[in-house]
Amino acid sequence: MLNNSHYIDKLRSSGLRPTKQRIKICEILFNTEKTFHFTINDLVKKISKATNDKISLATVYNTVHAFKKKGYLKEIPINSDQSYFDTNTSHHHHFYDENQKDLIDIDDSDVEPVKINTRIPGKKIKSVEVLVKVEDINS
Amino acid sequence: MLNNSHYIDKLRSSGLRPTKQRIKICEILFNTEKTFHFTINDLVKKISKATNDKISLATVYNTVHAFKKKGYLKEIPINSDQSYFDTNTSHHHHFYDENQKDLIDIDDSDVEPVKINTRIPGKKIKSVEVLVKVEDINS
DNA sequence: TCAATAGTTTAGAACTATTATAATGTAGAA
């Protein structure tokens, strides 16, 4: 609503036209102190609450994928019925609570550096991510 | 075909009736020196090649889930359009080749022990898995 | 300023992995 010029610049400099749908999604994803994890369905709900102008589901998917491609979002590797995305694009790791089906950040400083002593010829490492699955103690 | 008594015992002692479908799937999954990764679709293809008796898709899903529940298979956390399973149930990690969409084991001894210096109250750790995404060097 | 153009949004259909259903079949117990 207020200070969108930042998002407009960011989008334009990424080669993405600053449409009102993209700006709205930027507000929802990035206008917050804390980063968070979300599914497409979560985001659709947030959009509904935040505005009366509907954004089509296809546009939500398109935008999330565009933002991921530009590095403004990360996708979290997890087996689930839906994809999880992360507004925290810094290097960090996750707990996955299998009871609550909830993701919780693990700060990079809380994980000893992961050292991989083997490589694959002709391939370069894109990311190294630790997933810690947790469950209720009485399970 | 030959020495199925081992699988029959294993199934029976797990509380699973040793049906011919389950025995056949055991042969395909466990009659090999090397462990491997597979999708449900991969397994269906292997079954087609291995036998003329068809096994229904529902049974393949049911069996894989039953074996996973009993700890004879692991599911690998990865974002993909389909689930990946692993006949290697020991503690190890993975490369995921994003070009070939291929999983490669990383022996536990090739990864420095992953130390997590934070916990979630009321939760216990079920697994700690490292996923190393790789891609072609010229990407 | 204002068409031309390339990029974007959209509703809805299509796709596809997975799960549910409910009828039929079968292993194991008695």
Place this chain on the structure above:
DNA sequence: TTCTACATTATAATAGTTCTAAACTATTGA
């Protein structure tokens, strides 16, 4: 052998995601 709980099966249903193609719009440059 008979009974029953468990298992298999074909098929339908579900649901997340992607595709399509028509309508719309931000940007460019004449």
